[in-house]
Amino acid sequence: MILKVSLLFTMKSLLILVFSLLFTLAYSQSEDLAKNYFDQGEFEKAETIYAKLHRGSPANQGWLLGYTKTLTAQDKVEEAKESLKTYLANVGEYPNIQIELGYLHQQQKDTVAAKRFYQKAIAQVEARPGFAYSVGNSFQKYGLLDWAAETFETAQKVEPRSNNAIQLARIYGEQTRYIEMFENYMDLILENSSYFQILNRDFGQHITDDPKNEANQALRQVLLQRNQKEPKVIYNQILSWLFVQQGEYAKAFVQEKAIYQRLSSNSIDRFINLADVAKTKHINTSKQILEFAVEKAETQRDLLTANRQLLLIKQEQALPEDFEDLELAYRRFLNKVGKTADSFLVQRDLVEFLANQKNDLNAALLEIKQIASLQLYQPQLAELKLLEADLKVKQSQFNQALLLYTQVEKLLPNTNVAREAKFKVAKTSYYTGDFDWALTQLKVLKSSASQLTANDAMELSLLIKDNSLEDSTRVDLRQVAKADLLQFQNQPKQALQLLESVLNDYKSPSIIDDVLLRIAQLHIANADFEMAIPYLQQIVDDHKDEILADNANFLLGQLYMDELNQPDLAKSYFETIIFNHPDSIYFVDARHRYRRLRGDQIQ
Numbered sequence: 001m002i003l004k005v006s007l008l009f010t011m012k013s014l015l016i017l018v019f020s021l022l023f024t025l026a027y028s029q030s031e032d033l034a035k036n037y038f039d040q041g042e043f044e045k046a047e048t049i050y051a052k053l054h055r056g057s058p059a060n061q062g063w064l065l066g067y068t069k070t071l072t073a074q075d076k077v078e079e080a081k082e083s084l085k086t087y088l089a090n091v092g093e094y095p096n097i098q099i100e101l102g103y104l105h106q107q108q109k110d111t112v113a114a115k116r117f118y119q120k121a122i123a124q125v126e127a128r129p130g131f132a133y134s135v136g137n138s139f140q141k142y143g144l145l146d147w148a149a150e151t152f153e154t155a156q157k158v159e160p161r162s163n164n165a166i167q168l169a170r171i172y173g174e175q176t177r178y179i180e181m182f183e184n185y186m187d188l189i190l191e192n193s194s195y196f197q198i199l200n201r202d203f204g205q206h207i208t209d210d211p212k213n214e215a216n217q218a219l220r221q222v223l224l225q226r227n228q229k230e231p232k233v234i235y236n237q238i239l240s241w242l243f244v245q246q247g248e249y250a251k252a253f254v255q256e257k258a259i260y261q262r263l264s265s266n267s268i269d270r271f272i273n274l275a276d277v278a279k280t281k282h283i284n285t286s287k288q289i290l291e292f293a294v295e296k297a298e299t300q301r302d303l304l305t306a307n308r309q310l311l312l313i314k315q316e317q318a319l320p321e322d323f324e325d326l327e328l329a330y331r332r333f334l335n336k337v338g339k340t341a342d343s344f345l346v347q348r349d350l351v352e353f354l355a356n357q358k359n360d361l362n363a364a365l366l367e368i369k370q371i372a373s374l375q376l377y378q379p380q381l382a383e384l385k386l387l388e389a390d391l392k393v394k395q396s397q398f399n400q401a402l403l404l405y406t407q408v409e410k411l412l413p414n415t416n417v418a419r420e421a422k423f424k425v426a427k428t429s430y431y432t433g434d435f436d437w438a439l440t441q442l443k444v445l446k447s448s449a450s451q452l453t454a455n456d457a458m459e460l461s462l463l464i465k466d467n468s469l470e471d472s473t474r475v476d477l478r479q480v481a482k483a484d485l486l487q488f489q490n491q492p493k494q495a496l497q498l499l500e501s502v503l504n505d506y507k508s509p510s511i512i513d514d515v516l517l518r519i520a521q522l523h524i525a526n527a528d529f530e531m532a533i534p535y536l537q538q539i540v541d542d543h544k545d546e547i548l549a550d551n552a553n554f555l556l557g558q559l560y561m562d563e564l565n566q567p568d569l570a571k572s573y574f575e576t577i578i579f580n581h582p583d584s585i586y587f588v589d590a591r592h593r594y595r596r597l598r599g600d601q602i603q
Contacts (some may be wrong), residue, residue: 031063038070046070054083059091065100077104095121095131099138118147122154129155129162136167145175166199173206178218181206186222193234200241211246233262240274249278249285256289260296268293268302275309287313300337307333308346315353323358339370344380347371351387359490361391382411386421393424394489398432419445419453426460431485433478435464455585462547466510476502476511483518496522513543517551524555529563540573550584553577561593571597 030049037046050067057063064087068080084101088094102117118139125131132155139148152168165184172181185202189195206215219242227235236255243252256270271293279286290313293306311330318326330350337343347367355364368388376384389404405428408421426441438460445457467477479502486495499519506512516535523532532555539552557573560566574594577584584590 031066034066034070038066038073043070043073047074058087061087061094061097064097068100068104072104072107077108080104093120093124095124095135096138098124099135099142099144103142103144118144122147122151125151125154126158129159132162132164133167136164136171140171145171149175166202170202173202173215176214178206178215179222182219182222186226189234189238190232196234196238196241204245207242207245209246211248216242216246231262233259236262244274244277247281249274249282249289252278253285253289253292257292266296266298268296268306271296272305272309279313283313283317287317300342304337304343304346307337308349311346312349315349315357318357326353327358339374341374341376341380344371344374344376348383348387355391355394356490361395365391378411379417382408382417382421385411386417386424389421389424393428393431393485396489398428401428416453423453423457426457430460430464430481431488433474433481435468435474435477439464459547463514467508467514469510473507476506476508480511480514480518487518487522492522492525510546513539513546513548513552516543517548520552520555524559529559533559540576544580550577550581550586553581554584554586554590557590557593561597567597 030053034046034049034053037043037049047067047070050063050070053063054060054067064083068083071077071080071083081101081104084097084104088097088101098117098121102114102121105111105117106114121131121135121138125135132151136148136151139145139151149168149171152164152171155162155164156168165188169181169184169188172178172184185199189199203219207213207219208216210216220239223235223239223242226232227239236259240252240255240259243249243255252274253271256274259270260266260268271289275286275289275293278289287310290306290310294303294310297303297306311326311333314322314326314329327350330346330353334343334346334350337346339347348371351364351367351371354360354367365388368384368391371384372381385404385408389401389408392398392401392404402425405421405425409418409425412418422441423445426438426445429435429438429441442457442461442464445453463480464477467480468474479498483495483498483502486492486498496519499515499522502511503515503519506515516539520532520535523529523535536552536556536559539546539548540556543549543552553573553576557570557577559570560573561570571594574590574597577586577590578594581587
C-alpha cells in the first residue's frame with residue numbers, strides 16, 4: 001500500500017514538472033516570437049503577444065517593459081505610461097520602473113515630471129543602497145550619465161562599503177571626469193593591489209601613447225598627489241606602467257628604481273622585463289636598465305639573465321671595430337660564471353656572434369666543440385647540433401649538415417625543434433638543387449602544428465612546384481636557390497647580383513615575385529629602404545593574386561610606418577591585408593598596426 005501511494009505521488013510530481021516545463025517553454029517561445037516581430041518592425045504583432053504575456057503574469061518586469069516598448073514604438077505613449085503607473089500601484093514601487101516612466105515624460109519634453117520620477121528612484125536608493133546597481137544601469141541604458149553617477153554616489157555615501165566603485169568609475173570615464181574616475185580606481189586598488197591587473201583593461205580604454213592625452217595627465221596627477229601625501233609602492237608601479245604605455249622608458253626606469261629601493265625583495269625581474277620592452281625603440285635606455293640590473297644582481301640566475309641581455313644589446317650595436325672587445329667581454333663573463341649547462345644560452349650567443357658578425361666560422365665551430373663536451377640537457381644538445389649544422393651549410397659542407405639535422409630529429413622527435421630540423425633538411429636539399437627530395441620533406445611539414453613552420457614549408461613548396469612546371473630545367477629556380485644560399489652564407493652582395501641577373505633574363509614568369517621579394521629584403525637588411533620600395537610595389541601591382549602579395553603589402557606598410565614616417569601610406573597597405581588577405585599570417589599584426597594608425601585605443 002505504501003509503495004502504491006509513493007508511486008502515485010511520484011507520478012503526480014512528474015506530471016506537475018512536465019506541465020511546468022511545457023508552460024515555461026510555451027511562454028519562452030512566445031517571448032522570442034515577440035522580440036522577433038519587434039526587431040522586424042512588426043510592432044502590432046509584437047504588442048499582441050506582449051500584452052497577452054503581461055496579462056498572464058502582471059508582475060513580470062521583462063514582459064511589462066517589452067509591452068511598453070512596443071506601445072512607445074507605435075506612439076501609444078499614454079498607454080505605456082498607464083501600464084507603468086498600474087505596475088507601480090499594484091505590484092510595487094520599483095525604482096527602475098520609476099525611471100522608465102520618467103524617461104517617457106522626458107521624451108515628451110516634460111522634464112519637470114521626468115525629474116520627479118528620477119528623484120524618487122534615487123530616494124529609494126538612499127533608503128536601500130542595494131537598489132543602486134539596477135537603478136544605475138537603468139539610467140545608463142538611456143544615456144542619463146549624470147543621474148547614474150548620482151545614483152552610485154548616493155549609495156556610496158549611505159553605505160561606503162557598498163561595491164559600486166567600479167560602476168561609478170566607469171561612468172566618470174564616459175563623462176571624461178578622469179580625475180574622479182582614477183580616484184575611485186585608486187581606492188579600489190588600495191583595498192587590494194591585485195585589482196590593478198584586472199582594472200588596467202579599464203585604464204586602457206582611456207590611456208593612450210600620448211603623454212598629453214587628458215586621461216594620461218589625470219592618472220599621472222592622481223598618482224603623484226597621492227604618492228606625495230602618503231607614499232606607496234603601488235603608486236610607483238602604476239606610474240611605471242603609465243610611462244611604458246607612453247613609451248617613456250627612462251621615466252619608467254626611475255619609478256622601477258624607487259620600487260626596488262622600497263621593496264624588501266631584491267629581484268631584478270622588473271628591470272629585465274622593462275629592458276625587454278624598451279629595446280625595440282629605445283635601445284640605449286634598455287642598455288642603461290640592464291647595466292643597473294647587472295650591478296644589483298645577487299644570484300647567479302639573475303646575473304646570467306641580465307648580463308646575457310646586456311651582451312646581446314652590445315652585440316646589436318657593435319661595429320666591426322668593436323668586435324674584439326665584445327668577444328673579450330663574452331669570454332670574461334663566461335670565465336666569471338663558468339661554462340656549464342646553466343650558462344648555455346650565453347655560450348650559444350657567443351657562437352652566433354662569431355659566426356654571423358665576425359664571420360669566423362672556424363672559431364664558432366671550435367666553440368661548439370667545447371660546449372658539446374659539457375654535461376648538457378638533451379634539448380640543449382639538440383639546439384647545439386642544429387646550430388652546428390647551420391654553420392656546416394654556411395661552409396657548404398652539406399652532407400655533414402644533413403647528418404646533424406637528422407640527429408636532431410631523432411634526439412627530440414615530434415617537437416618544434418625536430419620540425420625545424422626537418423625543414424632545414426628540406427632547405428639544404430633546395431640549396432643544393434635536390435628539389436624533389438626537398439618536396440618530399442616539405443609535404444610532411446605543410447601540416448605542421450607550428451604555423452610558422454607550416455607557412456615556410458608551404459612557401460618553399462610552392463616556389464619549387466610553380467617553377468618546375470614552366471621551366472622543366474629549373475634554371476631560374478637553381479639561380480634563386482643559389483642566391484638564397486649566398487644570403488645565408490653572409491654574402492648579400494653576391495646574392496643581390498645573382499637575383500638581378502635572374503630578373504633581367506628569366507625563363508619562368510612565376511619566379512618574378514619571389515625574386516622581387518628577395519631583392520627588396522636584401523635592400524631592407526642593408527637599411528636601403530627607398531631602394532626596396534619599387535620591388536615590393538611591383539609585387540603589389542603586378543602579382544596581387546600571388547602568394548607573396550601579403551608579404552609585400554605588410555613590408556610596405558611596415559617601412560612606411562616605422563622607417564619613412566608616412567602613416568597614411570602605411571595604413572593603406574595594412575588595410576589591403578585586412579580586407580584581401582584574411583588568412584595571412586600577417587593579418588593580426590596588420591590589424592593591430594592599422595588600428596594604431598587610425599587612432600584607436602588599443603587595449
